[in-house]
Amino acid sequence: MTNENERVQRMVLGNVEVIRVVEWQRPFAPASGIVPEAAADVWKDNEDWLAPDHWEPDSDWAVLALQTWVLRSSGRTILVDTGAGNGRERPGMPPFHRCQGDFLDLLARVDVRPQDVDVVVNTHLHVDHVGWNTVDADGEWVPTFPHAQYLIPAADDFHYGPDNAYGNGLQAVDRLIYEDSIAPIHHAGQSVLWDGLHRIDEHLTLESAPGHTPGSSVLRLVSASDRAVFVGDLVHSPVQILQPCCNSNACLAPEQAAASRRRVLQRAADERELLVPAHFGGTGAVEVRQERGGFTLGPWATASPRKRASVTE
Template identity: 75%
Template sequence: MNSENVQNNAQNNGQNGVQRILLGDVEVIRVVEWQGPIAAARDFVPESGAEVWKDNAGWLAPDHWDPDSDRMKCAVQTWVLRSGGRTVVVDTGVGNDRERPGSPFHHWQNDFLGSLARAGVRPQDVDVVVNTHLHGDHVGWNTTGIEGEWQPTFPNAQYLLPAADDFHFGPDNAYGNGVREVDRLIYEDSVAPVHRAGQVVLWEGVHRIDDHLTLESAPGHTPGSSVLRLASGSDRAVFVGDLLHSPVQILAPSCNSCFCLDADQAVASRRRILERAADERELLVPAHFGGTGALEVRREGARFGLGPWAAYEAG
């Protein structure tokens, strides 16, 4: 990914807050559902030492960390890709009216569909929905409550779900082995209705969407955790879902989030994705980074460093 291209192609529509960047022939649109402080930094990334946050406070604050409260900040967001004449939605956020006991998003209400409309995206025009994994903040707008029933929000879309996650979180594995009751609620209101509508395609390993977009398995955070690679012209990007929640994990890739189910696999997947992103100059696009939401990665000896951030404007 050429950093000058990031700078030159980033656009912002000041009237509706739509953030766009053109990567080769693919338009990328960022839609933020929520952004703010989420949890104590070392509760969310338990293995990260206080020093990595303090030593990098100059750039972690204010978008990724609040030094005064020591709380990590992040975003819940969706990426819309216009590729090859089709509209692809990557992760669908939290959703409205969900039973999420103990979560800040319990009975959440927001204008996500209005934000999509302001981006020029109508639900009926979406061709593909990608869930990088099946946690609740990635599948919520898969469905919408209509007359007391959960229905697919995107009625004409093919929903691409990692098969390993569908098994793990679905009824055959008793909704994540019953470890969290919320996993059953998430599956029943945001995944099962799309199955019943016949719109789900389960995939594993590698799945090619079109000439520019390819899904690849990257397990660890969840059994089916995945990344979406974009290659168009000389531009490269990788949408990494929850392989990273904070830029601190670029500096300390052995540090998992508190939600990673298989610690060793998550670290291995994170390192592999960061190595390729650095070597191929891919724009790294995590699901939850605040600020501009995307950046390049550099090798610094045996470590990784931060390259230029995508030049989105606030608003």
């Protein structure tokens, strides 16, 4: 379980404050289920740093975090992904079924009230990235953040929405997710569908990185001399940095996902971008280095209140 003192962490990148809000961090599923293409040896050979934040050796389960990144940029408050939400019917998904968490209380701890949020970024439309888009108001799902613009990848909206019959009907739960977490945003007139590139402000730009889902995206931060890339589910586990050809069990287009992953990792290594995945445990973010034609992990980020981000070897 996540240490209570580690559930909210802050750092500053250039002129952007970055606040990590962690709903939970825990062993989530067998490692072979999360990244089925990764050889068992890659986990064992890297046990000294994968455990305990990313892997539990005794059970061979991958450790994941459910978290949201809050950005304060150019005078606005921006949320990157919104977790699983409360009170949702998610049959067949035990970690997310009828959850009751304290996400809004965590936001309040960093002085973010629902009415203060200006922009919500859904990197893609999977269950654990859109749940707090909405809340239950007397039996009706309404936007949690009443003044926010919700940035939704157009390709995912088509794929998971009624036009493509809710993800081609591959999972019945996809219809539930769309109806309680996406459709109400459209009905309220707060959604913006985008594709390719979308600039949020002078520091932040969204970029399509398809494969995990049709509209899977990354958010690039460039401010002063600092660089970061929030990659959503492009990378679930650090082993995918070591073996970028290995997809997660939820990648819909495996070859495309691997190509997007390698492209994003290459740029992160070339430009010294801090890599910020949606589900990394530990400190949640790491630098990437190029090594012998592949990639390896550089320093991990450390978070200190109101201070510039630093890295630790």
